[in-house]
Amino acid sequence: MAGNAALEPTGTGRRNAxxxxxIGMVYETFTALDNVSFNITEGEFVAVVGPSGCGKSTLLQILGGxxxxxxxxxxxxxxPVTKPQPGKIAIVFQDALLLPWKSALENIEFPLELQKFPRAERREKALAMLDLVGLSDFSHAxxxxxxxxxxxxxxIARGLAQDPRIILMDEPFGALDEQTRIKMGEELLRIWERTRKTIFFITHSLTEAIYLSDTVLIMGRKPGRIVETLKxxxxxxxxxxxxxxxxxxRARNHIWRLLSQE
Structure with a gap:
């Protein structure tokens, strides 16, 4: 199904997050995205796969303002989303983008500092997030x-410290080796099961997409669009x-067949 793809609620009574x-995105004569429509319910984990150049990252940046x-x-x-909303939407990129002169704890605190959180409150939040991601022993690293x-x-802890409703993740494990990538997927699932944040997760790995998510959006290119929604x-x-x-x-083979036609 092209263009519109509605995601059914994962639970009774959940509202849309x-x-x-x-959604359309046109650069001069190039159409990056064409008529992309979907709903994601609160607490849902949605993965996005598609060939390079299909507009996945462009879509994420639009969602994030x-x-x-x-x-x-x-x-x-x-x-309507017209600008970044750091208290509501957190974005995690492939590059961790940590400040090299700050410790792990200080990196988590930094966006809270920019939002004028009191020192004691931001320290408390940062310590709690360090514990959540299992790195309490590395606070000063x-x-x-x-x-x-x-x-x-x-x-990820830095994004969670702001207590967002939604986390947008653009190939966050793409630069990691396969073994570390699998471990990070397990870690992300553990965190999601505890927090039930709404997650929009871009990946090139079909295995990762199926294993982590409730729903997979499968995108095609020229122009970028949703070709199917897989529960x-x-x-x-x-x-x-x-x-x-x-x-x-079966799920992996089905997605592979769709992508091979793009």
Missing amino acids: IEAAG LLSATHGKVLIDDE QPHEMSGGMRQRIS VQLPRPRHIDMMGSEEFG
Whole structure:
């Protein structure tokens, strides 16, 4: 199904966290996105896959208020998104983007400092997030003293410290080796199960998309659009051995066939 793709609620009575209606993005003569529409319910984990150049990152930046769409609109809490909303929407990129002269704890505190949180409150929040991502023993470590996976966990903690409703993640594990990537996926699921934040997660890994999410948006290119919405039929909590199940294999093969046509 092209263009419009509605996500069904994952639970009775849940409201929409994100509503995207007719999103289009045109750069001079190039159409990056065309008529992209979907709803994401509160607490839902949605993954996005698609070929390079299909507009995944552009879509994420529109959702986060970093770019303005040429057509259509994005609503959060029934209000249009026209600019970044750090208290409501957190963004985690592939590069952790930590400040090299600050410790892990100070990096988590930094956006709270910019928002004028009192020192004691931001320290309390940062310590709680360090504990949540399992890095309490590394509060004074600087980025160069941490592995890639640890730096990305600090980046996630920094986003969570602002207590956002929504977390937008643009290939956050893309630069990690396969083993670390799997461990980080497990860590993210653990955090999501505790916080139930709404997550919009871009990835090139079909395995990662299916394993982590409730729903997979499958995008095509030229122009960038949603070609299908796949509901993941795997129970929660998820376990690594599910990757070998027939249902997992069917879902992966189905997505692969769709993408091979793009």
